[in-house]
Amino acid sequence: xxxxxxxxxxxxxxxxxxxxxxxxxxxxxxxxxxxxxxxxxxxxxxxxxxxxxxxxxxxxxxxxxxxxxxxxxxxxxxxxxxxxxxxxxxxxxxxxxxxxxxxxxxxxxxxxxxxxxxxxxxxxxxxxxxxxxxxxxxxxxxxxxxxxxxxxxxxxxxxxxxxxxxxxxxxxxxxxxxxxxxxxxxxxxxxxxxxxxxxxxxxxxxxxxxxxxxxxxxxxxxxxxxxxxxx
Amino acid sequence: xxxxxxxxxxxxxxxxxxxxxxxxxxxxxxxxxxxxxxxxxxxxxxxxxxxxxxxxxxxxxxxxxxxxxxxxxxxxxxxxxxxxxxxxxxxxxxxxxxxxxxxxxxxxxxxxxxxxxxxxxxxxxxxxxxxxxxxxxxxxxxxxxxxxxxxxxxxxxxxxxxxxxxxxxxxxxxxxxxxxxxxxxxxxxxxxxxxxxxxxxxxxxxxxxxxxxxxxxxxxxxxxxxxxxxx
Numbered sequence: 001x002x003x004x005x006x007x008x009x010x011x012x013x014x015x016x017x018x019x020x021x022x023x024x025x026x027x028x029x030x031x032x033x034x035x036x037x038x039x040x041x042x043x044x045x046x047x048x049x050x051x052x053x054x055x056x057x058x059x060x061x062x063x064x065x066x067x068x069x070x071x072x073x074x075x076x077x078x079x080x081x082x083x084x085x086x087x088x089x090x091x092x093x094x095x096x097x098x099x100x101x102x103x104x105x106x107x108x109x110x111x112x113x114x115x116x117x118x119x120x121x122x123x124x125x126x127x128x129x130x131x132x133x134x135x136x137x138x139x140x141x142x143x144x145x146x147x148x149x150x151x152x153x154x155x156x157x158x159x160x161x162x163x164x165x166x167x168x169x170x171x172x173x174x175x176x177x178x179x180x181x182x183x184x185x186x187x188x189x190x191x192x193x194x195x196x197x198x199x200x201x202x203x204x205x206x207x208x209x210x211x212x213x214x215x216x217x218x219x220x221x222x223x224x225x226x227x228x229x230x231x
Numbered sequence: 232x233x234x235x236x237x238x239x240x241x242x243x244x245x246x247x248x249x250x251x252x253x254x255x256x257x258x259x260x261x262x263x264x265x266x267x268x269x270x271x272x273x274x275x276x277x278x279x280x281x282x283x284x285x286x287x288x289x290x291x292x293x294x295x296x297x298x299x300x301x302x303x304x305x306x307x308x309x310x311x312x313x314x315x316x317x318x319x320x321x322x323x324x325x326x327x328x329x330x331x332x333x334x335x336x337x338x339x340x341x342x343x344x345x346x347x348x349x350x351x352x353x354x355x356x357x358x359x360x361x362x363x364x365x366x367x368x369x370x371x372x373x374x375x376x377x378x379x380x381x382x383x384x385x386x387x388x389x390x391x392x393x394x395x396x397x398x399x400x401x402x403x404x405x406x407x408x409x410x411x412x413x414x415x416x417x418x419x420x421x422x423x424x425x426x427x428x429x430x431x432x433x434x435x436x437x438x439x440x441x442x443x444x445x446x447x448x449x450x451x452x453x454x455x456x457x458x459x460x461x462x
Contacts, residue, residue, distance in 0.1 A: 058294060074314045082310065128290060129289070150359075
């Protein structure tokens, strides 16, 4: 790998910093609000259904998440949810949009070691301003020559970005926590990919079955600094 | 201009297709909903205040607009707004996210004439997926080598994009309806800019005073095809 890689791209959320637990915390608080109206143990599943249905029109990110929370609350309470609770739901979403960034262990030492050896970039999906704001708040922006926020992380998107930067996929190493979004589409193009497990579950929408993975070969680490053994 | 321009970039909303009237239509329907709760003639101004306050965290685009409409409705009705009306507000926003694209007069003939002579691109701000979806729905995507959705159209953003594409600002002509977002920041960098008036008012946030414009020189047309006289 060392010989062919000319660019290293990093996912952001749950690869460089803690993100998913903030969404899970917001969801927990949301379910407590809804629990005062509805006695049901599938509230989380109903929220997820609305989220997935709305992805087509809202895309990924916290603003669509807020709107899906409100829509689900109206539906499940038969419109009885109170205005103050809608306001609390908006506030939960605003907290997800402004949480203090907690950089994951080993990230800074890894970026410091790679900087100067390879051009580094970020490829992330979600709300445009939110992702840019997180990069800025993280203090990591200077490590990266380029920050790309995309609406979907599929092989067509990666191909478009690599072409824009005049790199063949074989020259790129993508590092990320999501097998579905960071690893498989890059491997499909013939690129290199390194999976880093942040030590907590990813969003269920990002999970893939073992059968999907069986035919693919990639490195998987529990700590990002182990990446340095590869390049 | 003909000698120096090597790239032509177009704004999208209200430059290539009708957008602002869809927002004004949604606002009118929203004000009618609120009017059933509150007797006031500054509802539109209060919505605008919330929008501008939230721009910092939500950025531009329909999803933030929907959330600001809901937040304003809660505030102005003292939380009395009914669940069914919150649902209607979400529906108004979803309509803004999926309206059928009406291409502005002269756009297709202009793009057809320029295609092959210059590389063409789109630079637009708003929600990432929404902007990409409008380009796709417009049927104009094939005219453009590159579509860039940005969180802010200021001179720093334009400089970053032009640098990525290895163009000096002097080699770029930006075409758009917003003096604030499409014209002034590009002129500040030393680039070329051409203002096209779609024949209806732009969003108040995009308006600039005559004094701001006095010191700048740029072409302003009431029809995009007049651009062809310049290049």
